[in-house]
Amino acid sequence: MSLLPRSMPLLRASSRRLPALLTARLSSTASDAAAAPAASGANTASTSTAASSDxxxxxxxxxxxxxxxLCIACRHNIQFDYKNVRLLSQFVSPFTGRMYGRHVTGLCRQQHKKLDAEYKKAIACGYMGVMMKEVEFLRDPKICDPTNPVRPHRF
Known part of the structure; x- marks a missing residue:
């Protein structure tokens, strides 16, 4: 049983011309319908016009x-400065004095690189200690939770 309607006997007769005649029938202008069967590459030309109209x-x-x-620094437009020890200490472990990794802080690569440079500059200038966090900064609110990292890691 054929899937084509009975009103299209022309299409059932030749299966080779099926795509060209279908696209010619579906085209909106009469010039496209007349040019499609007459052209030598009728299948490719009419198919491209039908695809663009669809x-x-x-x-x-x-x-x-x-x-x-967005990381927290990009979202709130935070600029890290080596003299702002209170901000830098938020990204430092109170037990080891080491900076938390990107998977814990949730910073993007660029902001983490800037934070690392400013942290090293603050240590070199003597604003921050190397081995531990300042006591007055221990009660500050936590920006990042090291026990619950933002991004999964392999440990």
């Missing part, structure tokens, strides 16, 4: 694309 007329964003995550 394209959506609006540009829509991808609804499945994840929202771009």
């Amino acid at each position: 394209a959506p007329l609006f540009s829509m964003e991808n609804p499945y694309q994840e929202e771009r995550r």
Whole structure:
């Protein structure tokens, strides 16, 4: 049983001309319909015009694309400075004096690099200690939680 309607006996007769005649019938202008069967490469020409007419007329964003995550420094436009020891100490462990990694702080690569440079500069200038955090900064609110990292890590 054929899937084509009975009103199209021309299409059932030749299966070779099926794509060319279907696209010619679907085209909106009469000049495209007359030119498609007469052209030697009728299949490729008419298929490209049909494909362009089937394209959506609006540009829509991808609804499945994840929202771009911004780090806390980029989101709030925080500029790290070696003289702002209170801010730098938020990213330093109180037990070892080492900076937390990116997976704990949630900073992007660029901001973490800037933070590292300013942290080293603060140590070199004598604003921060090397081995431990200042006592007066221990009660500051925590920006990052080292026991619950933002990004998963291999440990």
